[in-house]
Each structure stands twice: as structure tokens, then as C-alpha cells.
Amino acid sequence: MPAYIIVEIDILDPVGYEEYKKLAGPTVEKYGGKYAVRGGKTEVLEGDWKPKRIVVLQFESAERAKEWLNCEEYREPRKMRHRTARTNMILVEGMQAVPTALWPSRK
Numbered sequence: 616m617p618a619y620i621i622v623e624i625d626i627l628d629p630v631g632y633e634e635y636k637k638l639a640g641p642t643v644e645k646y647g648g649k650y651a652v653r654g655g656k657t658e659v660l661e662g663d664w665k666p667k668r669i670v671v672l673q674f675e676s677a678e679r680a681k682e683w684l685n686c687e688e689y690r691e692p693r694k695m696r697h698r699t700a701r702t703n704m705i706l707v708e709g710m711q712a713v714p715t716a717l718w719p720s721r722k
Contacts, residue, residue, distance in 0.1 A: 617709035618677040619651065620684070624668040624700050631699035638692040646683035648674045677708055 626632045643650065652671035659665060674680035683689060696702065 616676060616711055618674050618680045619707045619709055620648075620670075620672040620674070620680050621705050621707060622670040622672075623666045623703040624670060625702070626668060626700045628699040631695065635692055635695040635699055638695065639689065642686065642689040642692060643672060643683065645688060646674065646686065647679060648672045648683055673709075677706055680706055 640650075649672070650670070651673045652669055654668055654670070657666055657669060672680070672683075674683065684693075
């Protein structure tokens with residue numbers, strides 16, 4: 616079942632954070648992860664949440680996501696992220712793909 620790491624980021628050191636991004640990307644790929652969202656414009660639809668930056672990573676499973684987060688290759692980039700930004704991070708299990716034939720058509 617797919618899993619997603621959702622990160623809310625407040626960048627404190629833009630130059631250092633750019634270096635972090637260069638180092639983190641290859642580790643995500645090595646563990647089969649993909650960036651579903653990497654920055655981009657946000658719009659608050661309800662509530663008072665005002666994230667400065669959102670990143671969403673997709674992995675094949677929650678286990679694989681945690682393997683990436685705790686892997687040796689990500690150890691130094693993770694420390695760099697902690698130095699250059701304040702973050703909140705959650706892991707969310709996704710859903711198996713549902714065949715579109717099961718969804719009623721909208722006309």
C-alpha cells in the first residue's frame with residue numbers, strides 16, 4: 616500500500632536548504648520514493664494553517680518510507696535539514712488504486 620511523507624517546512628537558511636535539496640533528492644530516489652509535491656503555491660481552504668512550504672513524498676509502503684528516513688545515506692542531509700529549517704513531518708498510509716469502473720460516472 617502506498618505511503619506518503621508530508622512535511623511542513625519553514626526555511627531558516629535558504630542557501631543551506633538549497634544544498635540540502637541537492638543531497639536529499641538522490642536518497643529519495645534510491646529508496647523508490649517520488650516527490651508528489653515539492654514547494655509550489657498553497658491556498659488555505661479552511662482553518663488558519665499557513666504553511667510556508669509543503670513537500671509530499673510517495674513511497675511504495677510505510678516501511679519503505681521509514682527505511683529511507685532512517686537510512687545511512689540520508690543521515691547527513693537530515694542533519695542539514697534540521698539546521699536549515701523547522702519542520703513538521705507525518706507519515707500517512709495511502710489507498711490501493713481503485714479501478715475507475717467502480718466509480719459512478721458523473722454527467
